[in-house]
Amino acid sequence: xxxxxxxxxxxxxxxxxDRDIIKLIAERNSYIKQxxxxxxxxxxxxxxxxxxxxxxxxxxxxxxxGLSPNLINDLYITMIDNMVESEVxxxxxxxxx
Numbered sequence: 596x597x598x599x600x601x602x603x604x605x606x607x608x609x610x611x612x613d614r615d616i617i618k619l620i621a622e623r624n625s626y627i628k629q630x631x632x633x634x635x636x637x638x639x640x641x642x643x644x645x646x647x648x649x650x651x652x653x654x655x656x657x658x659x660x661g662l663s664p665n666l667i668n669d670l671y672i673t674m675i676d677n678m679v680e681s682e683v684x685x686x687x688x689x690x691x692x
Contacts, residue, residue, distance in 0.1 A: 627678045631685035641679050
């Protein structure tokens with residue numbers, strides 16, 4: 596992590612990180628859409644076992660980095676819920692083609 600010498604510089608670094616985070620979320624969502632093509636039914640899309648695995652790993656990583664596991668939990672639940680919707684839409688689209 597870079598040592599900033601001013602509020603403006605710190606904010607610029609945060610803005611860069613925010614852009615990177617958004618790019619990574621978009622990349623993750625692209626993989627989610629690909630996964631939709633490997634599923635055979637909508638019921639397969641929301642796998643509670645997989646979701647629990649992802650959230651458990653994210654919480655553990657948060658703890659190891661000194662972050663609030665509850666914050667990461669909430670972020671991941673929101674992200675996963677939205678990406679499940681995206682995957683369902685992709686699945687329906689693929690089956691209609």
